[in-house]
Amino acid sequence: MSARRILPAGFAVALAFGSLASIAHAQFGGLDKLRQGIDKAKSTTQSVTDTSRKVADTAKDASKVAKGVMGIGPEEEKLIGESVALEIIGKYGGLVRDDAIVKRVNLLGQALAYYSTRPALPWTFAVLDSASVNGFSAPGGYVFITRGLYDAVAGSDDALAAILAHEIAHITERHALKIIARAEFVAGTTTLAVKNNATAAQVQSQLSQFDTGIADLLKTLLEKGFDPKTELAADKTGRALAVTVGYAPGALRQVLVQLQQKKSDPNATFSTHPPLADRIKNLPNDPAPASQ
Template sequence: MKQPLFAVLLLGLIALGGCATNPATGESNFVMMSEQQELDLGLRASQEIGKENPRYADEKLQAYVQQVGERVAQHSHRSNLKYQFTVVDSADINAFALPGGYIYIHRGLLAYLGSEAELAAVLGHEVGHVTARHGVQQQSQSMAWGVLGQAVAIGTGVGAAGDLTNVLGSAMVRGYGRDMELQADGLGAQYLARSGYDPQAMIEVVKVLKSQEDFARDQAAQRGQPTPTSSYHGVFDTHPDNDRRLQEVVGPARALANGSAQQTNREVFLQHLDGLPVGDSEATGVRRGRHFYHAGLGFALSFPEDWVVLNQPDVLVGQSAVQQAFIAMQLERAEGTPEAFLRARLRGQGLAEAEALQQAGLQGYTGVIPGQAAKRVAVIFKGSQAFLFVAAVKGGASLESADAQFLQTIKSFHPLAADERKLAQPMRLQMVRAKAGQTYAELAKNSPLPRDAEATLRLLNHQYPSGQPMPGKWLKLVH
C-alpha cells in the first residue's frame, strides 16, 4: 500500500531538521539549521536591519556599549561567537537580538537606564536569546509549519487548509513567548553575575520599563487617548518586577555571585550618557510640536494644529488627531523637472488639478490622483533632492475634507532659515548633582521638554510617579 503524501512529506520534514542539544540549557530543541546556517542567517538579517535602524553616530558610546556587551558575552554559553552590539539612533524604548550574535539597543532605552549593570542586564538578556538559539527555534518552527501547511493542502486537495495551518503556525511563533523570555532573563542574570555585575540589575530594568508603561498609560488617560502598547518585545513587557517566576530565574544568579562584590558602575555609565539626545536626534530631524526641522537636509515644514508627527528613518508622516487623514513625505533623487518627475512616478495614472509650485525659491509640482480613494501628491525639488508627498484620507471620507490641510503642509516646506538652526538641534541629557531642597517641579520650570516635564524628569531618574532628588546624587536633566 502506498504511503499517504502527508506522511511522506512529514518524514521529509523530520529528515530536514531534528532535535539538537541547546548549548545554553542542555535541553533537546527542534531546529532546522546548523550553526553556520544560523550565522549566515544573522548576517543577512543584520544587513537588512541596518537599512531600517540607523546606527547612532557616536563612536565613543558605541565602543562603550560593545565593551560592556563583550564582557557579558564572554561569560555566556556561546562565548565563541563574535558578538556585535549596536546603538540604534532611535528614541524608541527597545532592544533585540538576531541569530548569530547581532544585538541592538535603541538610544531611547539607554536614556532611561540608571547604571552600567542595567545596560549589561539588557544586553545579557539579548545574549541569552542568542545562546539559547531562540531565534533559530522560532525560524525552525515557522519553516516546519510552512512545510506541514503545504502537506495538508496537497494531501486534502483543499488550498484553504494550507492557509489555516500557516495561521496556526504564525500564532505559535509570534514573539519569543513568555517561557523563552524568562529563560533569557535567567541566562542573562547568570552572565551578569559571572561578569562581576549585580544580577539584581535585571530586576531594576524591569522596574524601569514598567514605569514606562505606567507613564504612557497615565499620559494617555490625561489626553483621553487609548493606552499605547509597549514597544519593547521582551519579558519586561510580560510580567511585573515582583513576579514569582522572574524572582525564581534570577535567584540562582544571586547564589552564583556568592556574596562577592558586584558592580553597578552608575557614575561611569551616566558620564557616557551626558549629551545623549532625548527624543529626535539631529541626524533624524527634530520635531517640535507640529513643526519639523532637519539640519542635515536643510529644510523645515509644519503640519496642521493638533496633528501627530511620526518620524521614521525613511519617511515623515503627519496624521490628524482622529487618524483619518495622513500625509507622508519621502526623500528621493531629483531627476528632470518636478512635473516630469511626478508624472513618471504615477506610471500613466491621470493627474487632476495639476499646478506648478514656487515657494521660497524652490520649484515643485502637485495634483490629485482622481478616483474613489483620491490622493493628493506633490514633489518639491531642493538641489539634487526631491521631496515626494502623498496624502490621503480613510474611512470613506472625501479628499476635499482634508485637502486644504494637505496643501497647507506641502506649501509650508522651505529651506531652513538661519534663526531655525537652533530649533533643528535636539534636546540632550545633562548630568548634574542634586542640591539640597531641589524638587522636580522646580527643575521642570527650566526644562525644554514640551509637555509633562516634571513627570518625564521623574521617569528619567527612576522616581516615577513620586520621590524627590537626593542631595549629592547624580541627576539626569534635559537641556
C-alpha cells in the first residue's frame, strides 16, 4: 500500500489527540450502541414511517409539501441514518473487527470525507462481515463495504478510496433522503387533493405507489438499489472526490473491470448496483493506476 498520501489538516489534528485505533474503536462503540438499542431503533423507525403516512390527520398539508421539496433536517437525517445503519449491519453479518482493516478504512474514508461537500457530518466507516461484494451508505454519514469487496481491493489504496468515495457521494448528494422527501411531498399533495376532490379513493390509489417511508427506503438500499441514473451519478461524483484527494482517476474503472473479468456471481457482486458493463462505459477510460 502506498504511503504517499497527505492527510488533510483536520484529520492530522485528530491524530494528534489520539491514534487511529482509538478513533476506530470510538466509531465501533457508536455502532454497538445502535445494536444494543435495537428495540428503540425499531420503534423510532416505525414512528418516522407513521409520521410520513398520517398526513390525512394533519391540518398543515401545505407545510408538508414545502418540507418535501426542501428536504429533511439534520435531526431527522440522524434518526433515519441510525435506523438504516442498524438494518444494514444486521443483514450483512455484523462488523469486521480486524484492527488493521478498521484503521485503513477509516484513514482513507475520513480523508475523503474531509474534502467532500459535507465534511461536518459525523462520518463512520466500517466493514461488514459478508463474503458478498457490495457497498452501502446510510444518511448521516454511515459508509459500509463488505468483507468480500474489501478483499477484492485490498491491494490498492486507489481502489479502496474509489469505492469509499462512491458511497460517500450517495450521502453528500442526499440520494436516500430524496426518496423520503419525495414521499412526504407526494403525501402532502395527496391530502390536499383529497380535500378538494370528490374521488378521494381514486386519488389515494393513484399516488399510493409513492408513499415510501423508511421501510421502502430499506428495500431500495438492501434489495433493489438506487436507479441506474443515481448510481452512475455517484460513480462520477465519487471519482471526482477521490481525484481531489490525490487518488488515481482510473481506479474505480479498474476495479469494475477486474470484477467483470472474474465473472463472479451477479447475485453476489454489486447486486444492488447497475450492471458492471454500464458503469464501466459511464466512466472515462483513464489509465489504470500503478500497482502499490
